[in-house]
Amino acid sequence: MRWSQSKTTLLQTVSLSSLALHFRSLLRQCARATALLPGKQLHAAATxxxxxxxxxxxxxxxxxxxxxxxxxxxxxxxxxDEIPHSHKDSVDYTTLIRSCHPFESLKLxxxxxxxGLHLDGVVMVCSLNACARFGDTKVGSQMHVDVVKFGFEKFDKLCNALMNVYVKFGLLGDAKKVFEEIEVPSVVxxxxxxxxxxxxxxxxxxxxxFDEMPERNEVAWTVMIVGYVGNGFTKEAFLLLKEMIFGCGFGLNFVTLCSVLSACSQSGDVCIVPGMSSIYVDGKLHQFIAGDKSHSRTSEIYTKLDEMICRLRLAGYVPNTSCQVLFGCSDRDDCSEALEEVEQVLFNHSEKLxxxxxxxxxxxxxxxxxxxxxRICQDCHSAIKIASDVYKREIVVRDRYRFHSFKHGSCSCSDYW
Structure with missing residues (x-):
């Protein structure tokens, strides 16, 4: 009888372990595809x-x-926090450092x-990016010591992250030293x-x-054009833009386009019409532009915005960053800060406010x-579709081209407008 019970327990353990391995495989696929909804369903099933x-x-x-x-x-x-310390490894820490607020990332x-956990190049890059965002020169200098100590000074991505820290702090001399120590500097x-x-x-x-660069990417061109516009050299900005598009075949990105429009505005060649969303409440018209903070209830609006974005994310909303083009980033790890900034700009669109x-x-x-x-942007269109279902509301948006009637997570335009 005792052997029978032990055998049953052993079979159950083997069965659970096998099932856990299947769950882990599926969760990894969800993580790679950033598929939150099926991932949450797997989490519930595992519980x-x-x-x-x-x-x-x-x-x-x-x-x-x-x-x-x-x-x-x-x-x-x-x-x-639920994982025992003995089962936490460098990968877990690195994953959390990537996703946390910069201050929390540096604490981790x-x-x-x-x-005494193993510090590899990946966690160093993630931590340096957090350091650049948090703005702590002391921590940045200490991490530079770690880079040299662990022999990472020849890793291209790590040197770029270290340079980025010094550039953010305005320590150009230190950034130059790092740059000069790179044997073959990459375009980044x-x-x-x-x-x-x-x-x-x-x-x-x-x-x-810029003229000495053996190779130039879209970001380098944009940096120079933005620099010219910011310093009032509109003629040079236009000439460089012309060379960028017609000489090198690069297309316009969001930042370059904004800079050129700013240059046009400075020269009096164009009048920029800002996007504006309006809503009537109790017979009174309320108007909003992107990032608007002029309303008397601004604090309440942005508190509601945070709550709404959280609920929409849980319902499957994923910010469509292509609506707010992120320039020059092909490596997601190198662009986490820029991506967050782009997402925040999307959240502050006038339609959402x-x-x-x-x-x-x-x-x-x-x-x-x-x-x-x-015209309503694709990201706001997707967000309002989900909001109509989450908040059980009919939401009608009249843009420059047509009416959009959102009900139960769908739009009358069938996502074609």
Missing amino acids: VTGLLSSPNFFLRNALLHLYASCSLPYHARKLF FVQMRQL SWTVFLEGLVKWESVESGRVV ALCFGLMSTPSGSPLHIFKNL
């Missing part, structure tokens, strides 16, 4: 089946990576050092150094380096009518 209560800590590791990949640092941190990096290395010169020294110094004001100012379930003077 119901008791997999998370078993000593399968690798399953919690997989869930941690999923939530970090889907930009949900709170959920990732909660799972991280310090904790890794104190625990040249571009980071170029950005520092244009920003902290002079656009003329930047142009000298008007929607938030309508949601907080009208009775639950009542329809909302929003007017946009320009």
